[in-house]
Amino acid sequence: MKASVTNRGAVLLGKNVVCDAFEENKPLRVVTHAHADHMMGLQRSLKTSEKVLMTKATKDMIDVMRSPLFLMGGPVQTLDYGKTIQYEEERITFFKADHILGAAQVLVEDPEGKRIVFTGDFRIQDTPVLYSDILVIEATYGSPYCRRSFGIDVKNSLISMVEKGLKHGTVYVFGYHGKLQEIMQILHKANVKAPFIAPEKVFQVSKVCERHGMNLGRLMLSMEREARELLERNSPCIAFYHMESLKKVGLDSFRICVSGWEFDSAIRQTGDKEYIVALSDHSDFNGLLEYVRRSKPEFVITDNFRVSNAEPLAREIRRRYGIPAVALPKR
Ligand SMILES: [Zn+2]
Numbered sequence: 001m002k003a004s005v006t007n008r009g010a011v012l013l014g015k016n017v018v019c020d021a022f023e024e025n026k027p028l029r030v031v032t033h034a035h036a037d038h039m040m041g042l043q044r045s046l047k048t049s050e051k052v053l054m055t056k057a058t059k060d061m062i063d064v065m066r067s068p069l070f071l072m073g074g075p076v077q078t079l080d081y082g083k084t085i086q087y088e089e090e091r092i093t094f095f096k097a098d099h100i101l102g103a104a105q106v107l108v109e110d111p112e113g114k115r116i117v118f119t120g121d122f123r124i125q126d127t128p129v130l131y132s133d134i135l136v137i138e139a140t141y142g143s144p145y146c147r148r149s150f151g152i153d154v155k156n157s158l159i160s161m162v163e164k165g166l167k168h169g170t171v172y173v174f175g176y177h178g179k180l181q182e183i184m185q186i187l188h189k190a191n192v193k194a195p196f197i198a199p200e201k202v203f204q205v206s207k208v209c210e211r212h213g214m215n216l217g218r219l220m221l222s223m224e225r226e227a228r229e230l231l232e233r234n235s236p237c238i239a240f241y242h243m244e245s246l247k248k249v250g251l252d253s254f255r256i257c258v259s260g261w262e263f264d265s266a267i268r269q270t271g272d273k274e275y276i277v278a279l280s281d282h283s284d285f286n287g288l289l290e291y292v293r294r295s296k297p298e299f300v301i302t303d304n305f306r307v308s309n310a311e312p313l314a315r316e317i318r319r320r321y322g323i324p325a326v327a328l329p330k331r
Helices: 040-050 055-064 153-166 181-187 200-211 224-233 285-295 312-320
Strands: 001-007 011-013 017-019 026-030 051-054 076-078 085-089 090-094 106-108 115-118 134-137 169-174 196-198 219-221 238-242 254-258 265-273 274-277 299-303 323-330
Touching: 001 134, 001 196, 001 299, 011 196, 011 274, 017 106, 017 265, 026 040, 026 219, 040 051, 040 153, 051 055, 051 238, 106 219, 115 285, 134 285, 153 181, 153 254, 153 312, 169 181, 181 200, 181 219, 181 254, 219 224, 285 312, 299 312, 312 323
Parallel strands: 017 026, 026 051, 051 076, 115 134, 134 299, 169 238, 169 254, 196 219, 196 238, 254 274, 299 323
Antiparallel strands: 001 011, 011 017, 085 090, 090 106, 106 115, 265 274
């Protein structure tokens, strides 16, 4: 087989490329983006691969999310979208994936002219669909229960929810790296006037996003005096925290969690002053199928390592399009 997903979550493409987890005897390791479930075994890959490929933005993200020492000394090579590198008889090209800053889809063209594509994580809206012969596709929302009907309203709902919260004082927004910065951009663009505050890691990731062209507005570090005072007095401002701080900060304040795992409505109330907003950086079930339809593959592998929705997605691809499809690894 020209592609596979191993029991350790490594996505194998062609002869030489492994994406998003460690695999022995593959000279080229690709990191599609800086989320933890796509950086597995990276230290081992840095020691044993000939090259570790990622976009410049992904490298910058890893430098701040881990440490600048993390990648140092490894054979890291950054590759821009649309640029091709040749390795032996294969050609490797990255294309944009609309997910978080720096996210890439990977195309491997083999000597027989087969196009082997891995989407990585993506949202269909702003992701170019690549023609493929063999397609490996993410399956986070690969179940028919994962369909969103509300689309564009989410952004407006988020903005009005934040504005409502600011009337009570500080609004805490919880999300993952990349998503938090997307929210800052949405609020900044909507002219929401309250100061933005973030702890150090979120702040540093935001600076990387700004360096790569995102427009986030003015952001204060949470340990600065001015920011500390705003938070202590529960003054109107917006504090952006990683999901892991959910149970640690802003417990008595107005809180908004941003999560993709919501399908019935754009907003759901979960407490007295607590809401979930359904802003996702992944395609829903329909978006995944749309990618497959437009990509026109002859064979599809759904990523069954990172989530458990790969089987129903493979089944629907076979049923709807008559394209052979398997969920890998087998569970
Ligand atoms: Zn991701």
